[in-house]
Amino acid sequence: MASRLHAHIGTFRQLEILLAVYETGSIKAASEKLFLTQPTISMQLKKLTEAIGLPIYQQIGRKLKFTDAGIVTAQTAKQILQSCENLDMQLSNLKGLSSGTLRIASATTAKYFIPHLLGPFCQRYPGIDIQFTVANRQTVIERFEQSLDDFYVFSYVPEHLDLQATEFMPNDLVAIAKAGHPLTQEQSVSLERFCQEDFLIREQGSGTRYSTESFFRQQGCQPNIKMTIASNEAIIHSVLSGLGVSILSAHTLAFGEIYGVEVLTVEGLPIQSNWSFSWAKNQQLSPIAKVFLDYVEHEGKEMMHKALAL
Numbered sequence: 612m613a614s615r616l617h618a619h620i621g622t623f624r625q626l627e628i629l630l631a632v633y634e635t636g637s638i639k640a641a642s643e644k645l646f647l648t649q650p651t652i653s654m655q656l657k658k659l660t661e662a663i664g665l666p667i668y669q670q671i672g673r674k675l676k677f678t679d680a681g682i683v684t685a686q687t688a689k690q691i692l693q694s695c696e697n698l699d700m701q702l703s704n705l706k707g708l709s710s711g712t713l714r715i716a717s718a719t720t721a722k723y724f725i726p727h728l729l730g731p732f733c734q735r736y737p738g739i740d741i742q743f744t745v746a747n748r749q750t751v752i753e754r755f756e757q758s759l760d761d762f763y764v765f766s767y768v769p770e771h772l773d774l775q776a777t778e779f780m781p782n783d784l785v786a787i788a789k790a791g792h793p794l795t796q797e798q799s800v801s802l803e804r805f806c807q808e809d810f811l812i813r814e815q816g817s818g819t820r821y822s823t824e825s826f827f828r829q830q831g832c833q834p835n836i837k838m839t840i841a842s843n844e845a846i847i848h849s850v851l852s853g854l855g856v857s858i859l860s861a862h863t864l865a866f867g868e869i870y871g872v873e874v875l876t877v878e879g880l881p882i883q884s885n886w887s888f889s890w891a892k893n894q895q896l897s898p899i900a901k902v903f904l905d906y907v908e909h910e911g912k913e914m915m916h917k918a919l920a921l
């Protein structure tokens with residue numbers, strides 16, 4: 612049955628030619644559109660006429676007049692060719708999703724929650740590879756400038772970059788001290804008092820440092836910087852060892868039991884910002900990246916609420 616139908620409607624190429632003649636109204640225009648000679652077009656239409664068993668058009672003067680059989684075949688050709696295009700698109704999406712790579716560069720502080728987002732995504736699309744780069748904010752900016760990744764995760768979207776962003780969830784920076792520190796006994800600590808403590812700060816280029824410094828600048832005070840440490844974990848251990856107090860994202864305390872660190876109630880804190888997934892404005896997102904963005908926007912927030920038990 613299928614082969615009889617095929618014999619009736621001709622080859623895809625013939626249908627393409629028929630449609631071009633039908634839509635442009637002449638063999639000459641169709642030949643220009645398809646980059647074929649006029650005799651080739653006439654010959655293919657002749658073969659198609661034989662396959663259908665009915666004339667496709669009549670020549671009236673210089674004009675072509677399509678017969679009913681020609682019109683219905685041209686309309687069907689349009690549907691068939693459109694379905695093929697859709698099929699092509701769906702197949703390349705599936706190919707993209709079954710074998711491509713999703714590249715995400717994230718500021719170090721986002722490493723506490725992004726894996727909880729990637730886990731369920733990878734289970735849904737087991738064939739894809741993920742390249743997850745974790746670096747401080749400045750390094751993520753440099754990766755953006757070199758177009759190395761599909762998405763870049765920041766808490767403050769850098770204003771000087773030409774990017775689009777979708778906000779994802781809040782990032783609260785809180786003051787921390789070792790359990791038993793005198794400030795943990797106070798219901799509310801003034802900023803002035805907090806600034807007298809030895810302060811541990813992240814390295815230059817860190818987003819946490821950027822937010823902390825802007826906060827102190829806005830408040831008109833200076834923390835008493837004792838040490839610069841290029842790692843959230845090392846800051847937490849330094850706080851635990853009694854080296855000083857600090858301000859870090861609450862995410863650094865959210866997973867794993869970190870005994871012995873307490874959040875202080877300090878005037879003006881927490882510092883509030885929002886995590887965003889960003890991508891280059893001039894960049895065409897890959898099929899995987901599009902699906903991932905949709906996932907982040909529609910399911911990601913709920914997933915984070917569950918994972919972080921917010």
Ligand code: PGA
Binds near residue numbers: 719746747748764813
């Ligand atoms: P950081 O950045 O890990 O570099 O401190 C976090 C952020 O972008 O706020």
